[in-house]
Amino acid sequence: MEGWILLNPKEKQQPDGNVYRMNSRNAKSFVPPVTGKSQTISLAHGSGGKAMRDLIEDVIVKSFDNPALNMLDDQARFDLKELTSLGDRLAFTTDSYVVDPLFFPGGDIGTLAVNGTVNDLAVGGAEPLYLSCGFILEEGLTVETLRLITGSMKKEADKSHVSIVTGDTKVVHRGAADKLFINTSGIGVIPRGVNIAATRAEPGDMVLINGFIGDHGAAILEARGDLSLKSSIESDCQPLSKMVQAMLDVCPDIHCLRDATRGGIATVLNEFALCSNVCIRLDEKEIPLRDEVRGLCEILGLDPLYLANEGKLLAIVPRESVERVLEAMRLLPEGQYSAVIGEVVEVPEKRVLLKTSFGGERIVDMMVGDQLPRIC
Amino acid sequence: MKYVDEFRDPEQARKWLEKISALAKQVQAGKDRPLHIMEVCGGHTHTIFRYGIKQMLPPEIELVHGPGCPVCVLPMGRVDDCLALAEHPEVILTTFGDAMRVPGSLKSLLQAKAEGADVRMVYSPTDALSIARKHPDKEVVFFALGFETTMPSTALTVLQAEEEGIKNFSLFCNHITIIPTIKAILDSPDLQLDGFLGPGHVSMIIGQHPYLFIADEHKKPLVIAGFEPLDILQSIWMILNQLKEQRHEIENQYGRVVQVEGNHNALEAIEKVFELREFFEWRGLGSIERSGVRVREGYALYDAERKFSIPNLKIADPKSCQCGEVLRGTLKPKDCKVFGTTCTPETPLGALMVSTEGACAAYYSYGRMDSFESKRETTT
Numbered sequence: 027m028e029g030w031i032l033l034n035p036k037e038k039q040q041p042d043g044n045v046y047r048m049n050s051r052n053a054k055s056f057v058p059p060v061t062g063k064s065q066t067i068s069l070a071h072g073s074g075g076k077a078m079r080d081l082i083e084d085v086i087v088k089s090f091d092n093p094a095l096n097m098l099d100d101q102a103r104f105d106l107k108e109l110t111s112l113g114d115r116l117a118f119t120t121d122s123y124v125v126d127p128l129f130f131p132g133g134d135i136g137t138l139a140v141n142g143t144v145n146d147l148a149v150g151g152a153e154p155l156y157l158s159c160g161f162i163l164e165e166g167l168t169v170e171t172l173r174l175i176t177g178s179m180k181k182e183a184d185k186s187h188v189s190i191v192t193g194d195t196k197v198v199h200r201g202a203a204d205k206l207f208i209n210t211s212g213i214g215v216i217p218r219g220v221n222i223a224a225t226r227a228e229p230g231d232m233v234l235i236n237g238f239i240g241d242h243g244a245a246i247l248e249a250r251g252d253l254s255l256k257s258s259i260e261s262d263c264q265p266l267s268k269m270v271q272a273m274l275d276v277c278p279d280i281h282c283l284r285d286a287t288r289g290g291i292a293t294v295l296n297e298f299a300l301c302s303n304v305c306i307r308l309d310e311k312e313i314p315l316r317d318e319v320r321g322l323c324e325i326l327g328l329d330p331l332y333l334a335n336e337g338k339l340l341a342i343v344p345r346e347s348v349e350r351v352l353e354a355m356r357l358l359p360e361g362q363y364s365a366v367i368g369e370v371v372e373v374p375e376k377r378v379l380l381k382t383s384f385g386g387e388r389i390v391d392m393m394v395g396d397q398l399p400r401i402c
Numbered sequence: 403m404k405y406v407d408e409f410r411d412p413e414q415a416r417k418w419l420e421k422i423s424a425l426a427k428q429v430q431a432g433k434d435r436p437l438h439i440m441e442v443c444g445g446h447t448h449t450i451f452r453y454g455i456k457q458m459l460p461p462e463i464e465l466v467h468g469p470g471c472p473v474c475v476l477p478m479g480r481v482d483d484c485l486a487l488a489e490h491p492e493v494i495l496t497t498f499g500d501a502m503r504v505p506g507s508l509k510s511l512l513q514a515k516a517e518g519a520d521v522r523m524v525y526s527p528t529d530a531l532s533i534a535r536k537h538p539d540k541e542v543v544f545f546a547l548g549f550e551t552t553m554p555s556t557a558l559t560v561l562q563a564e565e566e567g568i569k570n571f572s573l574f575c576n577h578i579t580i581i582p583t584i585k586a587i588l589d590s591p592d593l594q595l596d597g598f599l600g601p602g603h604v605s606m607i608i609g610q611h612p613y614l615f616i617a618d619e620h621k622k623p624l625v626i627a628g629f630e631p632l633d634i635l636q637s638i639w640m641i642l643n644q645l646k647e648q649r650h651e652i653e654n655q656y657g658r659v660v661q662v663e664g665n666h667n668a669l670e671a672i673e674k675v676f677e678l679r680e681f682f683e684w685r686g687l688g689s690i691e692r693s694g695v696r697v698r699e700g701y702a703l704y705d706a707e708r709k710f711s712i713p714n715l716k717i718a719d720p721k722s723c724q725c726g727e728v729l730r731g732t733l734k735p736k737d738c739k740v741f742g743t744t745c746t747p748e749t750p751l752g753a754l755m756v757s758t759e760g761a762c763a764a765y766y767s768y769g770r771m772d773s774f775e776s777k778r779e780t781t782t
Contacts, residue, residue, distance in 0.1 A: 394746075
């Protein structure tokens with residue numbers, strides 16, 4: 027059995043006529059201990075035999091909180107009519123998560139794996155619907171760790187009303203992977219009339235962000251414990267699909283939208299400038315940045331514009347809609363600190379410029395190399 | 403943030419720039435070229451580009467980016483030696499992050515790490531010592547880099563290792579000293595510098611006296627400057643003021659940190675652990691007399707060059723690179739033959755393109771505004 031198949035808990039979208047009962051009990055407390063079995067993952071758990079089935083049933087299926095009715099199928103199936111009723115295009119995306127450490131203030135690899143893929147769908151204007159989930163487990167990982175992570179995946183999936191409908195588990199020798207890697211792919215549907223693309227930034231457009239930059243990168247850096255620094259910085263890992271829908275409600279013609287993960291806002295804005303053949307001018311003093319993150323950057327010589335985020339998006343919207351969009355964003359917790367941080371101008375083409383808070387101006391280039399490896 | 407924002411106030415900046423503009427016009431009048439002021443330190447180069455100071459200054463002033471980025475002036479042979487150490491099966495090599503990408507003749511430490519060498523990034527030499535404590539079966543080598551700024555912490559770590567009796571910790575020492583290099587620049591025949599911004603952090607250790615020859619023998623003003631943007635502006639104004647009054651003195655703008663005498667304890671630790679080498683090779687500048695230090699005989703146990711046989715390679719810089727001319731201030735980064743074409747931050751040929759404090763990398767990442775500005779003028 028290559029894939030483990032779980033069922034779609036979204037009752038309104040059940041395609042095959044079967045009745046699936048939602049289980050609302052807390053996923054973590056619902057999962058019984060793996061009694062009489064090893065409490066750590068062994069190669070047997072990836073062998074395709076009984077140990078693997080037990081692991082899937084006892085930990086993964088129960089965490090994701092789906093009655094496992096159809097374990098023998100190798101694929102999830104969707105009714106096309108249901109999908110086409112939501113829009114006219116499918117959005118499909120994939121991402122792998124290898125963050126180190128697995129747990130950090132504000133989230134863990136599971137919250138990243140769900141929100142990262144959900145957000146990749148959301149910023150295309152899509153309503154996220156289904157996720158797949160592939161685990162690569164290192165021999166020796168504790169079952170409890172896996173359970174905590176699948177628990178947070180379920181919790182985050184519920185927030186965005188998405189279902190984890192198919193997946194796979196592999197176990198590799200100790201040293202062949204670092205504890206746990208996750209791949210998630212996602213499918214969503216894009217409503218008619220929405221046309222978001224990195225090529226659509228036009229002179230006159232405004233640039234928006236939904237809050238403080240660099241929190242995730244800073245939180246991971248600190249969680250690694252290499253620095254003898256203590257602060258209260260938490261990852262900003264959060265789903266953005268609800269906010270994107272709210273933005274599209276007030277402005278269906280959003281030109282560009284992208285979540286700023288690795289490479290930070292500098293990288294995304296450079297992509298917009300490059301793809302649209304325009305210049306993006308930022309105003310440093312308008313960019314929301316927490317004092318703690320700024321302090322950490324000062325100490326370590328990092329530039330917050332390149333620090334990773336896991337719950338921040340950049341939007342380029344027509345100037346006449348900017349107030350409406352900003353207001354819609356600020357009404358939601360994930361957009362509470364939204365701000366207009368710049369504008370699109372004609373020249374110099376394919377460049378991002380920053381008016382520094384000191385009054386000078388400089389180029390914000392693409393990041394070279396890695397400020398930090400394995401942040402998501 | 404308190405204690406930082408005061409030094410980044412745009413309103414203050416505007417006032418200083420007005421004063422600078424007025425003074426620069428007077429001082430430059432009658433000269434056929436702009437005034438050349440060299441910032442010796444890479445930290446200053448970074449601030450200048452980070453805050454866009456270069457574009458704020460009047461056309462009468464041109465900043466020249468000096469040799470004060472220790473990663474940039476490291477010769478390729480030393481990087482290769484370090485790689486040989488890193489690839490030793492018993493060695494854990496520890497280094498500051500910006501040294502990871504410096505290209506050797508074949509590869510960088512980052513590439514060696516990808517190929518299996520145990521290379522770890524640390525934030526201070528004491529982190530390296532902690533790794534040594536944790537891995538008594540391995541030799542932990544710290545790739546010691548930097549001017550007098552970082553020398554004391556390296557020296558104190560060696561003293562700490564000695565006190566604890568830790569025997570599996572050593573330095574691959576590439577510490578360098580700034581004064582002989584400024585001297586070499588001043589002695590170069592194509593010199594066209596009118597004044598210096600002195601390195602604030604180095605001066606915190608060595609004090610003001612070592613710079614006196616610049617004023618006395620070479621008749622050039624030097625102002626020891628802090629690293630915030632207003633520090634830079636004020637220091638530039640102080641240099642202009644000296645030029646106007648035809649003075650050439652060592653002045654200290656960074657009085658909140660730099661004492662006239664320097665830091666006695668730090669100097670003592672340096673003196674105890676290190677001694678001057680007769681010569682040290684600088685990338686782009688060649689061999690400079692008494693410009694580097696090595697570990698003293700008495701601390702041989704902590705000297706990787708004594709503990710391991712090191713190839714001690716001499717490798718010429720790529721011919722196309724003009725790092726030396728850029729370092730001496732006779733060529734602007736963008737006028738180098740390979741700048742932005744075969745030499746970019748992604749694939750650096752010359753060392754100045756490697757670190758964010760390197761003149762070329764800073765110019766490439768933050769600075770390439772000149773061409774845009776002329777373009778903007780033609781389109782608007």
